Amino acid sequence: MSHSVEIKNLDLSFGAVEVLKNLNLDVNDGEFLVLLGSSGCGKSTLLNVIAGLLEPTDGQIWIKDKNVTWAEPSERGIGMVFQSYALYPQMTVEGNLTFGLKNAKVPKAEIAKRIARAADILQIEPLLKRKPGALSGGQRQRVAIGRALVRDVEVFLFDEPLSNLDAKLRADLRVELKRLHNNLKNTMIYVTHDQVEAMTLADRIAIMKGGKIMQLGTPAEIYGKPQNLYVADFIGSPSMTFFEGRISDGKIAIPGHDLPLEGYEYASAPVNDQPAIIGIRPEHVLTGDNLRSAAYTTEVTVDLVEPMGSDTLVYCELGGQTFRIRMDGQAQVASGMTLKIGFNPAAASLFDTTTEARL
Ligand SMILES: Nc1ncnc2c1ncn2[C@@H]1O[C@H](COP(=O)(O)OP(=O)(O)O)[C@@H](O)[C@H]1O
Ligand SMILES: [Mg+2]
Incomplete structure (x- = not known):
């Protein structure tokens, strides 16, 4: 099976603090991989290294058979969705969706096509003229996902995208994300501390602790045959x-x-x-x-x-x-x-x- 993202012997330290320790992980093409672990275990750090927002101390990141360890985030073919949505408050939803594409000089007709498709998939057509302040949390997060969607990327990176939503909305959007992946079949790397999200969404789960992967496996393997006491607990x-x-x-x-x-x-x-x-x-x-x-x-x-x-x-x-x-x-x-x-x-x-x- 071909790999979409390869993480090779990755180390990352903030000063004297080692956050990621000789981490290796191969993500398959089209796979929904969840990084699961308690707060502070290094999930966001790992995602940010993959995205190019942080430089590793040592090791390499490969995306689609290209060494991107030193590439700019915009050159990596990734789209990232954060917990905090990170939308521009003064722009409409449409403005938020088109902003990056205009900067990248994507032709107007192509922009319109991509916005229409994303709006359709995420059911946000009626919201296009509104500003983020006039949206609910769930709608804002849909727009944030839309912004990654219109960029037509190979790999989606999600950092706890549902954590700011209330329980019911979280469950609804979780199902939508799963459907989105079933339809798009892009590689998705998804960070969460919520084991229900991990179990329900993942093709495979990587359970992290202290900057290391404790077990990588399907939800059934992780649940049925935990490889160590930490994962079992x-x-x-x-x-x-x-x-x-x-x-x-x-x-x-x-x-x-x-x-x-x-x-x-x-x-x-x-x-x-x-x-x-x-x-x-x-x-x-x-x-x-x-x-x-x-x-x-x-x-x-x-x-x-x-x-x-x-x-x-x-x-x-x-x-x-x-x-x-x-x-x-x-x-x-x-x-x-x-x-x-x-x-x-x-x-x-x-x-x-x-x-x-x-x-
Ligand atoms: N910029 C930074 N400087 C120093 N330490 C940091 C920095 N960012 C994160 N850390 C530390 O790295 C560890 C992992 O953080 P993080 O990747 O955000 O964890 P998670 O996303 O799993 O909750 C934590 O102990 C955190 O305090
Ligand atoms: Mg985090």
Whole structure:
């Protein structure tokens, strides 16, 4: 598969502070790649280096098989959309959309064609004569996306474009962005700290921490087979519950329970008496009829119930710590109740206690 963007051995420091550390990443042609990580992990810095707004300390950026490490942003074939919209307040929407094209001496007829197409795709025709001050947040962000769209670029870069919008609008625009990508099939690199955006939009997600990529994979890989404890804890809401124990004789011993591990697919074989951490997602705890497929069952006392509508979160105690269970929205559970729960090792994740790598 051909690569659209290649990031090679990238280092970036602000003075003595290393923000990106020997980072390598190949983005496929037409791929929707999401850079996901908590605030301060270096997502915007990486995007800005790709855009040419920041110079790397070392390493290279290639776009469409050309080394653009030292190229001007305007020469890179990229369009960038920021969280803050960055629209010119004194210009109309149309003015904002045409400004860059006029500067680039694009012929008038071509400008009109591109504006019409972008306005159609983003449904902003009725807004063209308005100024940004007379637009809602969602409309402003559509215009900001339109400005990248009219430039007819190879690669779109998005930096948290939905973060300033309220929850409902964010969800709506998220769906529109996905549709936009399905239609345009451009390469898109999208920065967010929101795991729902990452899971729903991405072909692949790169999870970053401290200027490094902790795992690169499809949403299913990241969710189903997290390669380390950090990713396992980061993805999933509420997150996995982790228990420390030791693996021997095909079982992991956690306080009070010996959980069988037959059926678990090891990424790397455990040593004898291996110190390990087992992570279990709330939705992978078996209850009711599903107990039939359990490799291990036990009883717990329900401590707290959180009804979420579509499902119900149940808190109980297991192995000396709070354990979360996701049941369906109709589940009849109340605090103080005894609940029979089960465990299926195939859905769990095991990690080496020392290296925190997946076993
Ligand atoms: N111009 C700068 N000078 C010094 N440090 C910076 C500068 N820009 C960003 N940083 C630091 O680099 C780290 C990564 O920042 P950033 O890429 O903005 O993170 P993210 O977008 O993931 O929240 C942070 O610790 C931030 O404080
Ligand atoms: Mg940022």
